[in-house]
Amino acid sequence: MSVVQAGMAVAFGMAATVEDLRSRQIPNWIPVSALAAGVVWHLAVYGWRGVGASLLGAVAGFGVFLIFYLLGGMGGGDIKLMSGFGAVIGIAHILAAAYAAAICGAVLAVFVLCRRAWRRRREPSREGAGGESASIPYAPAIAAGVWLSLIA
Numbered sequence: 001m002s003v004v005q006a007g008m009a010v011a012f013g014m015a016a017t018v019e020d021l022r023s024r025q026i027p028n029w030i031p032v033s034a035l036a037a038g039v040v041w042h043l044a045v046y047g048w049r050g051v052g053a054s055l056l057g058a059v060a061g062f063g064v065f066l067i068f069y070l071l072g073g074m075g076g077g078d079i080k081l082m083s084g085f086g087a088v089i090g091i092a093h094i095l096a097a098a099y100a101a102a103i104c105g106a107v108l109a110v111f112v113l114c115r116r117a118w119r120r121r122r123e124p125s126r127e128g129a130g131g132e133s134a135s136i137p138y139a140p141a142i143a144a145g146v147w148l149s150l151i152a
Contacts, residue, residue, distance in 0.1 A: 001150055002045070004041060005038075005041065005088055005089055005150075008041070008088045009085060009088055009143075009146050009147065009150060012034040012037075012084060012085070012088065013085075013144075013146060014143070015030050016030045016077075016081050016139040016142070017137075017140045019139070020077070020137040020138070020139035020140065021137050021139075024135055024137055025075075026077030026080070026081050026139055028077075028080070030081065030084065031081045031083060031084035033084070034081070034084025034087060034088050035058055035083065035087040037087075038054045038057070038086075038087030038088035038090075039051055039055065039058075041054075041088070042054035042087075042090065050090075053090040053092065054086075054087045054090055054091075055087065056086075056091040057086035057088075057092075058083045060086055060091055060094045060095065060098075061079075061082040061084070061086025061094045062079055062082065064094070064095065064098040065078060065079045066079055074138060077139075078142060081139060082097075082098065082101070082142055085097060089146065089149070093149055093150075096149045096152065097145050097146040097149035099145070099149075100144075100145035100146070101141055101144070102141075102145070104140075104141040104144040104145045104148070105138055105141035105142075105145075108136060108138075108140065108141045109136055112136050
């Protein structure tokens with residue numbers, strides 16, 4: 001894994017995390033930019049074979065979380081983001097990144113659920129108030145998983 005790939009993964013991960021935490025959406029420009037940057041970088045460094053590895057990484061990144069999207073447990077922006085990361089890090093690393101992202105997501109979900117339960121216990125009058133979203137922003141878990149896979 002090169003320093004350029006790691007830099008792209010950090011930049012796209014930070015942008016997606018900030019947007020997902022702020023608005024609970026990942027704008028399309030982030031995964032599309034990651035896809036384009038990953039393909040161009042792989043082309044420049046490895047030629048057409050690199051483009052193939054980048055595109056296979058994008059397809060694998062998309063496919064690995066597609067079932068969760070179809071079951072309603074994940075948003076479309078999340079699987080597009082994983083696809084963009086797949087283009088950046090390539091087919092050789094995307095499955096490890098997806099596995100790490102799933103673990104990070106599980107930890108995040110437990111943390112969020114415990115935090116919500118704690119709030120309801122401390123402020124029972126707020127229970128049922130529509131202030132809290134039921135969704136959990138998953139971009140931080142995806143970014144953390146990709147970053148952890150870069151360390152390995």
